[in-house]
């Protein structure tokens with residue numbers, strides 16, 4: 298009686314927030330089944346045109362009592378996605394994992410930089426992309442900056458879903474202290490608490506928590522998760538933090554979750 302079920306919860310973002318770690322860690326729960334790949338159904342017009350049955354067939358097999366979760370971080374920032382998800386299931390649960398916005402932007406840059414380097418291409422320095430050379434102000438056209446303005450994106454989602462349908466995960470805390478963050482998600486998803494400290498162990502070589510499924514099977518995330526960030530000019534960091542500050546305040550206000558972001 299295995300079936301392919303549409304997701305009852307989606308990790309909609311944020312890119313570089315720790316979306317992979319969150320999905321893999323939730324998958325430790327016996328009642329959670331993950332879609333391993335990013336499906337990009339709602340943000341990609343070509344995929345979306347294939348219809349909901351195409352999407353369902355991309356889902357893993359599970360037992361009826363289990364819940365399927367997928368993650369595609371591009372959903373959070375893509376204009377059309379909230380309406381499309383609403384049309385599929387207006388009561389779906391939505392997970393958003395965030396990190397301190399400036400750190401997230403640098404992580405985003407680091408990923409793109411690595412892609413360029415792999416192709417032997419040179420790339421701009423972060424400082425050049427993040428600051429407008431003419432005005433010396435933060436370059437709001439730079440995608441890595443825009444993605445970190447969490448409140449702007451969330452406000453678009455709130456036209457379709459009430460705030461109660463969202464749960465915000467602290468991506469910085471998921472790195473240092475994953476269990477309490479996962480327990481909050483279990484509660485949000487109405488799952489019995491099953492993930493325990495046994496399932497998470499710190500791997501000093503990796504510098505991150507890794508996952509222990511049982512006595513024989515454990516795994517760490519791929520090496521592309523947890524990159525070393527390039528050093529960024531401190532005046533640029535300060536400028537970015539100042540820029541994000543009012544947006545962060547609004548985000549705390551809307552979500553009811555406050556972070557110690559500078």
Ligand code: A3P
Nearest residue numbers: 313314315316317318404505506518522523524
């Ligand atoms: P960095 O590469 O900047 O360190 P995403 O999966 O959304 O792309 O997020 C990647 C980020 O997940 C990494 O960003 C890393 O810091 C974070 N992360 C959180 N928990 C992790 C874990 N247990 N192992 C590896 N990376 C983890």
